[in-house]
Amino acid sequence: MVKITKYKLSLGGQKNMANNRCVYQQVTNVSVNKEKLLELASDDDMGKKEYKLLLCLLTELSGWTPPANGKNDDPKNFKKIDIKSISKVLGIDKKDIKKSLDKLIMYGYVEIGHSDTIKDGYRFTF
16 A cells, blocks of 8 residues: 655745745656666565665665766765664664665665765665
């Protein structure tokens, strides 16, 4: 069962951005290789918590791809994640989030590492 919640944004009493009624929304596009998605879908070791965490991490993490222009502040794309916030959003205990994250690392879907700007960050391996 999928539960969809709609949110209504009220602009009452707030100054309009750029003199219009539009609200800035940050959009993130996620691109995942079809074979990798099929591999994830057919992985019998993955449980409900791992899938929920994986979907949540798709909104936060990146994979590793070399920058097109050769310049990147964090060339390895590691990002910090907030276990407490993820726990609250997913309604899963923090220790279970950590266990699920460790499983995703063990299965090879996520890796932990560091770069010049991030210590103990995470990224997808795909």
